[in-house]
Amino acid sequence: MNYLKPTTVEEAVKLLAANADARCLAGGASLVAMMNAELVEPSALISLKNIKELDGINVEDDGSVSIGPMTKHKAVVNFDGFLGGQDIVRIAARHIGHPPIRSMGTIGGSIANADPAADYPTALTAVDAIIKTFSSKGERLIPAGKFFIDFMETALEPGEIVRSITIPAGPADAIAVYDKLARVDGDFATVSVAVVLTMDGSNCSFLKMVIGGCDATPVHVTEADDKLIGTDLNDTAIAKAAAIVAEACDPMDDVRASAQYRLKVLPRLINRTIDTARQKWEVR
Ligand SMILES: Cc1cc2nc3c(=O)[nH]c(=O)nc-3n(C[C@H](O)[C@H](O)[C@H](O)COP(=O)(O)OP(=O)(O)OC[C@H]3O[C@@H](n4cnc5c(N)ncnc54)[C@H](O)[C@@H]3O)c2cc1C
Structure with missing residues (x-):
């Protein structure tokens, strides 16, 4: 199996398009467990770890908060820039697993995995988060309410990755x-x-x-x-x-x-x- 390490999102989606049955690798908490259980057998693993733009949290000028998909649960828990209802994302992150899982798993991996029992999907839907995706066809903005479409199934199309998650600004006192x-x-x-x-x-x-x-x-x-x-x-x-x-x-x-x-x-x-x-x- 190929282990590929792109450094840009453009390179990542090219590799995804070129390798049928390839999977992005984020924290590996769910994907590696599924590989061990022989539930999935990717032809290649495309690690997103070296793509700098995918990691980190920013408060934008309009008060929305943008979270890179490679941001670990622990970083979301420790982020103190959420205002009002946005804070539900931090609270949900705090409920995920145990400290080792929160140090390993990422928000992008969690939402792409779309486990109905996971914590982020519910919280992100409650604050009308917008999922920005990217593929060779360009970007799409998908409201969280339309991103999770079935059991462990999302609106992501083949060759498409999660590029960012934006939590809109709401009332600061919510x-x-x-x-x-x-x-x-x-x-x-x-x-x-x-x-x-x-x-x-x-x-x-x-x-x-x-x-x-x-x-x-x-x-x-x-x-x-x-x-x-x-x-x-x-x-x-x-x-x-x-x-x-x-x-x-x-x-x-x-x-x-x-x-x-x-x-x-x-x-x-x-x-x-x-x-x-x-x-x-x-x-x-
Ligand atoms: C013991 C244990 C307990 C857990 N407890 C909880 C819990 O209480 N609550 C909870 O919510 N979760 C829990 N989890 C899941 C955990 O939050 C995982 O971190 C998460 O589901 C997957 O994140 P990851 O970064 O490890 O993704 P990975 O395992 O690397 O990837 C998961 C899937 O997402 C895809 N993917 C990853 N990043 C992207 C991207 N940017 N674009 C497109 N596709 C992408 C991968 O290809 C793969 O299909 C637990 C996991 C374990 C092992």
Whole structure:
């Protein structure tokens, strides 16, 4: 197998196009495990490690935050430039695995892998992140809500790489809460909930809620958000919104939990997440 080390994105996509069944190698945390299990057999590994532009985090002039796909989870956790709802990306990164995984895995590898139980997809969907891709055909901008299209499947086309992830600026005072139920500390999510909200007095003025681990892709239902906006986020309103979201979810039975269990805990996790967000707003 060829191990290739391009130094530019142009070179990387040329190599991808020239090597059928080649795979990009980021941190290797998922890809190497899949190779060991003989689930994938790439013809070549194209390491993105030497492409400088793909690593790092920048706050842009418009307040958005651009994250290079080779940025390690640990660097996202340690970044202190997120404002308001953007912070959900840092909080989600903190929930990923254990310190060795956070020192190894990258945000680009995580989203390209598109595991429905992973932490970034849910959080990035909640803040309307934009995924910039690059191939020999040029660049594309794909909203996170359209990037994850099925179980471990993304909108990336053959020969296309993730070039950056942009978190738009939102209200600077927005509260972000990401909560995750996992079998043990450091495991992928059995169920996760991402909430970004603002309040006006005692009523919710903006809210976006996204669910992870309960379908092949993150689940967002605008109608559920609408049930909460304008309310004081009381238990009845939360229960109504949770019922709408649960109806839209099609969870799977797997080693982590049954579909039935996921649907049972989902309303409780939603209640806890929104309650935490409301409390954070009160003491901000
Ligand atoms: C023990 C363990 C526990 C974990 N726990 C969690 C957890 O709790 N939560 C969680 O979210 N994740 C968890 N993970 C996954 C971890 O976050 C991985 O880092 C991540 O899934 C893959 O990132 P990577 O950089 O290692 O990518 P790699 O393994 O190198 O690549 C993964 C896939 O992405 C592709 N790829 C990589 N970069 C790009 C790019 N720029 N453009 C296009 N394709 C690209 C590769 O070709 C490959 O198909 C865990 C992993 C392990 C091993």
